[in-house]
Amino acid sequence: MSIELLVEISRYYGGNPEFVLAGGGNTSWKDGEALYVKGSGMSLADAAPGSFVKMDRKTLALIWDKTYPESSAERESAVLADMMAARKPGEEQKRPSVEALLHDIIPFAFVAHLHPALVNGLCCSVQGEATMREILGEKVIWIESINPGYVLANAVKTAMDEYSAKTGRAPGIIFMQNHGLFVGDDSVDGIKEKYCEIMDKIGACIKRWPDFSDEERFTVNENDNGKISEIIKTLSELADGTATFMRGNEISKLVKDRTSFAPVSSAFTPDHIVYAGSDPLYVEVSNNVDIQKAALLETWKDHVQKTGINPKIIAVQGIGVFAAAATEKAANLALELFRDTIKVAVYTESFGGPLFMTQDKIDFINNWEVERFRTSVAIT
Numbered sequence: 001m002s003i004e005l006l007v008e009i010s011r012y013y014g015g016n017p018e019f020v021l022a023g024g025g026n027t028s029w030k031d032g033e034a035l036y037v038k039g040s041g042m043s044l045a046d047a048a049p050g051s052f053v054k055m056d057r058k059t060l061a062l063i064w065d066k067t068y069p070e071s072s073a074e075r076e077s078a079v080l081a082d083m084m085a086a087r088k089p090g091e092e093q094k095r096p097s098v099e100a101l102l103h104d105i106i107p108f109a110f111v112a113h114l115h116p117a118l119v120n121g122l123c124c125s126v127q128g129e130a131t132m133r134e135i136l137g138e139k140v141i142w143i144e145s146i147n148p149g150y151v152l153a154n155a156v157k158t159a160m161d162e163y164s165a166k167t168g169r170a171p172g173i174i175f176m177q178n179h180g181l182f183v184g185d186d187s188v189d190g191i192k193e194k195y196c197e198i199m200d201k202i203g204a205c206i207k208r209w210p211d212f213s214d215e216e217r218f219t220v221n222e223n224d225n226g227k228i229s230e231i232i233k234t235l236s237e238l239a240d241g242t243a244t245f246m247r248g249n250e251i252s253k254l255v256k257d258r259t260s261f262a263p264v265s266s267a268f269t270p271d272h273i274v275y276a277g278s279d280p281l282y283v284e285v286s287n288n289v290d291i292q293k294a295a296l297l298e299t300w301k302d303h304v305q306k307t308g309i310n311p312k313i314i315a316v317q318g319i320g321v322f323a324a325a326a327t328e329k330a331a332n333l334a335l336e337l338f339r340d341t342i343k344v345a346v347y348t349e350s351f352g353g354p355l356f357m358t359q360d361k362i363d364f365i366n367n368w369e370v371e372r373f374r375t376s377v378a379i380t
Contacts, residue, residue, distance in 0.1 A: 002109070003049050005029070007051075008188065009188040010027045010044045010051070011047050013027075013044060013112060013114055013195075014043060015044075018117065019114045019115070023040075023041040024274075025038075025114045025115055026103070028104075030057065030111075034057060035057050035104050036052040036054055037052060037055065037097050037103050040096065041095075053100070054088040055088060055104075056087075059086035060101060063079065072364065079101070086100075098149055099148065099152070105160070106160070106170075106182065108170070109186045109187070110190075111184045112184075112195070113181070114180060115271055118202050121347020121351065123175055124268040124355050125348040125353065125354065126352030126353050127351045129177070135204075136173070136198070139171070140175060141173070142175045142176075143159060145357065146361075148365075159174075172184045172190075172194060173194060177355075183195055205350050205351070206347060207349065209346065210250050210346040210347075211250050212250055215246065215247070218244070219232060230292075231296065231319070239310055239325055242331050244322065244328070244332060245322050248320075251320055251321055255315050255318060263348070263353075263354050264341050266356040266362070267356060267357050267365075270357075271340075272337050273357075273362060275312075275337040276334045276335075276337035277312035278307075278357075279311060280314070280315055281300065281303050285317055313334055313335075
């Protein structure tokens, strides 16, 4: 019965883009012996009993007794190997969420880790922790920005132990700067009640909501005098794939100039990096189509030389935002996650302004094998 409840709550949140997008977020259910956690990169919206990896909790617990290499790449590789070894017989073809270890140590039957833009408007803002304390009191934990994986699980474990020692109870709500939210409870109704309270209290603080009322998306438009179509064609060639386009009032404000684009010019969370890239490209252009194409080609070339990767999001001054990728699905996901970036940026206005991930943490995500695997699952 509990696995059915896990599927139900996974679909409940996975089918609502206000809570999670693409293959982001993860859920779990545990008993004394086993942990059932979402497979890496799999969509919560499509959850089924087979979407979850059954893991041996005793084997997972042994990880805490081990000493791992100091090198982040070697450490995460070793921890991943130990997590894979904790899969129950018959689960060998599945890959558990990288946050399985964290799910296991949260002492509640059900755990839902989601990335609501509204929550990340708080988690990715200058005044995030202070505001969280003001609206939710001391019943929550705040984890400062940290790389996901073993170090995050270790930081949460330490914070939970300190909280329990101080209050005599386990924390059921964990905010993570530049990441999202973990909520635990012994019932799915309890999970929903906690999320409702959090969303309502953060929502009551919002001073401005993003305006997507006139949003348009397309890959071909015969009424653009050739300008947008030419950019789409050029970007498709550069990405050796396809490109698509998005515009509207909220986007027009952002692409007015570089200063206006600043609130969305970097990455807020790992999911934004995985699907939309960490370095959106901003292109200043002329109304002359030939000059415009030359500027786009030169700016793209400079970006690739600087970052070592193709940009997924390309903002063109005065026109709108394009996404370029190898496949249509990947391009659409990039646009969807950049739209989420816009929402987060707007919400941060109510909490002191945006706070991006630091460059070292962006580099970690860009180079982490786990996230490359998650991306491959989501776009195929």
